[in-house]
Amino acid sequence: MTQPDSGQYGHLLEHEYDGIAEYDNPTPGWWHTIFLGSVLFSVFYFFFFTFSPMALTEEEQHAEAQRREFQKLFAEIGELEADQATILSLMGDPQWMPVAEGVFATNCVSCHGSMGQGLVGPNLTDDYFKNLTEITQIAEVIQNGAASGAMPAWGNRLHPNEIVLLAAYVADMRGRTIPPGTRTRDPEGEVIPPWPPVPDSVSGE
Amino acid sequence: MSAARLQGHEGGGADAARANDHLDEFVYDDKIVRMFVWATLLWAFIAMLVGVVLALQLALPEANLGLAWVTFGRLRPLHTNAAIFAFAGNAIFAAIYYSTQRLCKARMFSDRLSRLHFWGWQGIIVSAALTLPLGFTQGKEYAELEWPIDLAIAVVWVGFFGVNFFGTLIRRRERHMYVALWFYIATIVTVAILHIFNNLWIPVGVLEFFKTGEVSSFDNLMKSYPIYSGVQDAFMQWWYGHNAVAFFLTTPFLGLMYYFLPKAAERPIFSYRLSIVHFWSIVFIYIWAGPHHLHYTALAAWASSLGMVFSLMLWMPSWGGMINGLLTLRGAWNKVATDPVLKFFVVGITFYGMSTFEGPMLSIKSVNALSHYTDWTIAHVHSGTLGWNGFMTFGMIYWLAPRLFQTKLYSVKAATAHFWIGTIGILLYVISMYTAGVTQGLMWRAFDSTGRLAYPQFIETVTRLAPFYWIRAIGGTMYLASVGLGIWNIWMTWRTRPPQYDEPIQYAAPLSKNYQDPPKPESRLHANIAFGDKVDVNILQGWWHRRLERFPMKFTVLVIVAVIVASLFEAIPMFTVKSVVKTIDSVQPYTPLELYGRDLYVAEGCYNCHSQMIRPIFAETKRYGEYSKAGESIYDRPFQWGSRRIGPDLAREGQTNPNAPWHARHFAEPTDTSPGSIMPSYPWLFEKKIEFESIQARVDAMAMLGVPYGEAINNAPQMAREQAAAIALEIESDGGRPNLADKQVVALIAYLKRLGTDILSPPAGDATAAGGEE
Numbered sequence: 001m002t003q004p005d006s007g008q009y010g011h012l013l014e015h016e017y018d019g020i021a022e023y024d025n026p027t028p029g030w031w032h033t034i035f036l037g038s039v040l041f042s043v044f045y046f047f048f049f050t051f052s053p054m055a056l057t058e059e060e061q062h063a064e065a066q067r068r069e070f071q072k073l074f075a076e077i078g079e080l081e082a083d084q085a086t087i088l089s090l091m092g093d094p095q096w097m098p099v100a101e102g103v104f105a106t107n108c109v110s111c112h113g114s115m116g117q118g119l120v121g122p123n124l125t126d127d128y129f130k131n132l133t134e135i136t137q138i139a140e141v142i143q144n145g146a147a148s149g150a151m152p153a154w155g156n157r158l159h160p161n162e163i164v165l166l167a168a169y170v171a172d173m174r175g176r177t178i179p180p181g182t183r184t185r186d187p188e189g190e191v192i193p194p195w196p197p198v199p200d201s202v203s204g205e
Numbered sequence: 206m207s208a209a210r211l212q213g214h215e216g217g218g219a220d221a222a223r224a225n226d227h228l229d230e231f232v233y234d235d236k237i238v239r240m241f242v243w244a245t246l247l248w249a250f251i252a253m254l255v256g257v258v259l260a261l262q263l264a265l266p267e268a269n270l271g272l273a274w275v276t277f278g279r280l281r282p283l284h285t286n287a288a289i290f291a292f293a294g295n296a297i298f299a300a301i302y303y304s305t306q307r308l309c310k311a312r313m314f315s316d317r318l319s320r321l322h323f324w325g326w327q328g329i330i331v332s333a334a335l336t337l338p339l340g341f342t343q344g345k346e347y348a349e350l351e352w353p354i355d356l357a358i359a360v361v362w363v364g365f366f367g368v369n370f371f372g373t374l375i376r377r378r379e380r381h382m383y384v385a386l387w388f389y390i391a392t393i394v395t396v397a398i399l400h401i402f403n404n405l406w407i408p409v410g411v412l413e414f415f416k417t418g419e420v421s422s423f424d425n426l427m428k429s430y431p432i433y434s435g436v437q438d439a440f441m442q443w444w445y446g447h448n449a450v451a452f453f454l455t456t457p458f459l460g461l462m463y464y465f466l467p468k469a470a471e472r473p474i475f476s477y478r479l480s481i482v483h484f485w486s487i488v489f490i491y492i493w494a495g496p497h498h499l500h501y502t503a504l505a506a507w508a509s510s511l512g513m514v515f516s517l518m519l520w521m522p523s524w525g526g527m528i529n530g531l532l533t534l535r536g537a538w539n540k541v542a543t544d545p546v547l548k549f550f551v552v553g554i555t556f557y558g559m560s561t562f563e564g565p566m567l568s569i570k571s572v573n574a575l576s577h578y579t580d581w582t583i584a585h586v587h588s589g590t591l592g593w594n595g596f597m598t599f600g601m602i603y604w605l606a607p608r609l610f611q612t613k614l615y616s617v618k619a620a621t622a623h624f625w626i627g628t629i630g631i632l633l634y635v636i637s638m639y640t641a642g643v644t645q646g647l648m649w650r651a652f653d654s655t656g657r658l659a660y661p662q663f664i665e666t667v668t669r670l671a672p673f674y675w676i677r678a679i680g681g682t683m684y685l686a687s688v689g690l691g692i693w694n695i696w697m698t699w700r701t702r703p704p705q706y707d708e709p710i711q712y713a714a715p716l717s718k719n720y721q722d723p724p725k726p727e728s729r730l731h732a733n734i735a736f737g738d739k740v741d742v743n744i745l746q747g748w749w750h751r752r753l754e755r756f757p758m759k760f761t762v763l764v765i766v767a768v769i770v771a772s773l774f775e776a777i778p779m780f781t782v783k784s785v786v787k788t789i790d791s792v793q794p795y796t797p798l799e800l801y802g803r804d805l806y807v808a809e810g811c812y813n814c815h816s817q818m819i820r821p822i823f824a825e826t827k828r829y830g831e832y833s834k835a836g837e838s839i840y841d842r843p844f845q846w847g848s849r850r851i852g853p854d855l856a857r858e859g860q861t862n863p864n865a866p867w868h869a870r871h872f873a874e875p876t877d878t879s880p881g882s883i884m885p886s887y888p889w890l891f892e893k894k895i896e897f898e899s900i901q902a903r904v905d906a907m908a909m910l911g912v913p914y915g916e917a918i919n920n921a922p923q924m925a926r927e928q929a930a931a932i933a934l935e936i937e938s939d940g941g942r943p944n945l946a947d948k949q950v951v952a953l954i955a956y957l958k959r960l961g962t963d964i965l966s967p968p969a970g971d972a973t974a975a976g977g978e979e
Binding site: 008009010015018019020024025028034035038041042050058061062095102107109110111114149150156157 | 307383482506535656860
């Protein structure tokens with residue numbers, strides 16, 4: 001099978017194995033170049049990112065991203081207080097409730113249902129409440145959890161502003177109409193008084 | 206280089222002349238090759254059939270049938286193991302047994318070892334096919350098989366296959382070893398090393414037997430815990446996992462290519478020098494690359510960086526094989542148009558080139574941040590297995606069939622159809638999975654203009670993939686059908702075999718004792734620098750390597766040294782540097798029930814769909830919570846970080862969803878709590894009982910591995926019963942199912958409730974301090 005084509009495709013070596021011959025071709029130049037380049041890059045990369053103080057670690061990058069994102073998100077409202085006036089004023093806020101809606105969708109729907117209709121967690125749309133009687137207590141329950149851990153504490157997970165926004169979002173869920181045919185969780189706890197009215201000074205601009 | 210001049214001669218003088226007169230007579234053992242070819246075809250069909258079932262299960266969860274042993278989590282390991290070790294394994298054995306005999310001009314060392322190897326390996330595959338669906342698994346990808354099978358693999362691989370192969374090398378009648386043999390050597394020694402060191406464990410039942418004189422359950426007998434835990438277990442596993450790809454799916458197939466491609470094309474190999482350089486660079490560099498499977502995890506950053514840069518450096522060594530393959534076809538491209546064998550080889554090698562470009566690319570950290578945990582990885586491995594391993598195998602089988610069965614291939618047309626249907630199948634498969642992977646990766650990290658996650662519910666990112674899962678199932682089915690066509694073609698070929706196979710007698714001279722190497726060539730340098738001259742003669746002119754090729758044992762030792770040295774560079778710091786695993790005071794061992802639940806998590810194969818490793822990436826901590834720390838998994842044997850998120854990450858499940866009634870409803874019917882979920886339901890968890898008495902042995906085995914189990918060392922079953930009763934009560938009092946206190950579901954829930962919570966608890970020391978104040 002060794003054909004006399006040494007000139008065209010390279011110079012044939014003398015050895016052969018079970019009829020397989022080999023050319024004495026050099027390794028391609030571009031192959032060398034890229035191989036060498038990858039080695040040089042690797043040396044630089046490894047030492048720079050392992051030892052240089054200029055290179056941020058993954059954890060530092062994460063902390064930076066977190067700071068930047070929250071700053072971007074909450075630059076306008078600063079630090080929210082979890083008090084009654086703030087929560088009431090945020091209820092139905094067109095700018096901030098979508099943010100709370102996102103937090104709810106990520107963390108709350110698996111137990112409370114996508115519309116707050118309740119599943120293994122209580123129905124949030126009715127007038128019955130198990131662990132609270134006042135609107136500010138919503139934020140407390142989110143912060144610290146309830147029902148001996150069945151409702152987890154979110155204080156370590158969420159940004160303080162997110163907790164306040166979420167409290168307003170949940171407060172606003174009360175009285176929401178659930179489409180007929182949706183399975184809701186039976187009422188739990190006691191009927192509590194309606195939330196206080198929204199102060200005029202905040203709502204009417 | 207003047208290797209052309211480097212031709213030695215067998216002995217010299219009158220003695221040698223007489224010795225050379227003598228020719229040995231021998232016959233090649235082709236029967237064993239035929240056996241391996243049939244086994245390859247059988248397992249190809251089964252492995253791919255299981256693959257199609259799995260593909261359907263993701264598109265259509267009802268296809269899990271509510272049966273424990275066909276759920277995705279149990280079946281997926283069967284698919285991967287069958288594709289790698291049964292299909293590709295038998296294929297490389299067929300290739301090695303056929304080509305080694307011819308390259309060595311010798312029959313295999315021992316027919317008995319050949320048969321033991323064959324039947325031993327098939328036995329291992331059958332036992333894998335029985336144990337994996339039953340839930341006996343080590344829970345580490347591609348290393349799922351439990352300890353008795355691990356032992357069998359070591360015996361068959363080293364004791365039967367290894368001895369047989371090296372025996373043949375020693376008895377060879379060809380002085381120098383051809384490049385294919387180098388790759389086979391690298392395969393055999395490295396796979397042995399990888400297999401043994403990733404599978405060091407304590408078998409629970411054996412330990413129990415020594416302590417108590419009996420084994421309390423069959424599950425305990427089959428169960429083992431790895432000697433490594435958490436980060437180190439992850440490191441060892443991916444050192445193994447990545448190099449299983451390297452030395453089980455790459456090097457033997459390169460060896461296959463180096464023999465069967467020039468044979469089929471009837472062309473010389475493009476470059477002998479390229480063979481040398483790319484062989485050694487592959488052997489040395491591949492071993493380091495494993496940590497790229499663990500980017501952004503709790504693995505130390507230096508290890509992950511090494512994994513990345515060695516993957517980048519691997520690009521050209523891998524392409525060396527592709528170049529040598531494709532350029533060997535110069536002068537034979539016209540044949541590719543007509544010969545299905547060459548078609549398979551060309552596309553196979555092209556897929557090799559594509560996946561060895563894609564691999565380094567995926568190992569770049571910022572690319573990996575997107576691709577990890579998605580179907581992109583699935584696309585990548587299938588372009589490797591279906592394209593490279595599959596097509597090289599089928600090309601080889603179509604070339605072998607007429608020679609092994611000593612007749613004409615039944616249908617060239619059917620073989621060509623096999624090629625085209627298979628190629629379209631692969632394309633549908635990989636393109637749909639690339640799309641699915643990139644889609645899901647982008648959805649996970651997308652924020653909308655208000656700064657919230659654009660897809661806050663994980664399930665949205667799953668349901669979006671359904672169309673791609675259907676396309677993948679179609680592509681996989683086409684590939685399976687093409688394999689079926691191939692099997693039929695080979696079967697029909699076999700039917701036209703002669704009544705008796707011709708076994709031609711081979712003649713070759715034995716190797717003489719007094720071989721003389723060719724004279725060393727002159728240095729081409731004229732600077733009179735001794736070192737420079739040595740480099741030129743030995744390395745650049747290839748004298749040293751050419752000489753090495755006639756010393757199989759020396760060659761093997763060098764391969765072992767290359768592999769082990771490279772491994773130790775990473776492994777030694779991994780196991781000795783303290784900062785690799787920063788311990789966290791509040792992280793405590795699992796309770797007996799949680800441990801048992803964790804073993805169920807492993808047995809059900811939950812890790813096939815759920816990761817337990819939150820990366821320090823903002824979109825991820827926003828979705829799942831605080832990123833995972835190395836100190837959190839120190840009691841995890843095996844680690845369960847996972848590699849794919851078909852479902853959400855569970856690393857903080859105990860923090861975010863500690864609600865037992867929720868989990869009970871979810872296991873009974875996942876769509877009940879999570880509409881749109883594609884998770885199968887697990888009705889048997891509500892029926893199968895917890896074997897409380899078997900838990901003690903598990904706790905003891907863990908304690909032996911250094912887990913500080915205070916009270917539980919004497920009292921595990923009782924502690925487990927109490928915890929189980931409390932959780933059962935929690936479920937029942939919420940209106941959930943009653944009487945679950947001795948059912949497996951409760952143990953699994955106990956484990957899930959614990960996941961990721963320790964980091965919030967006060968450190969163990971503080972708790973006592975607080976107690977002291979009262």
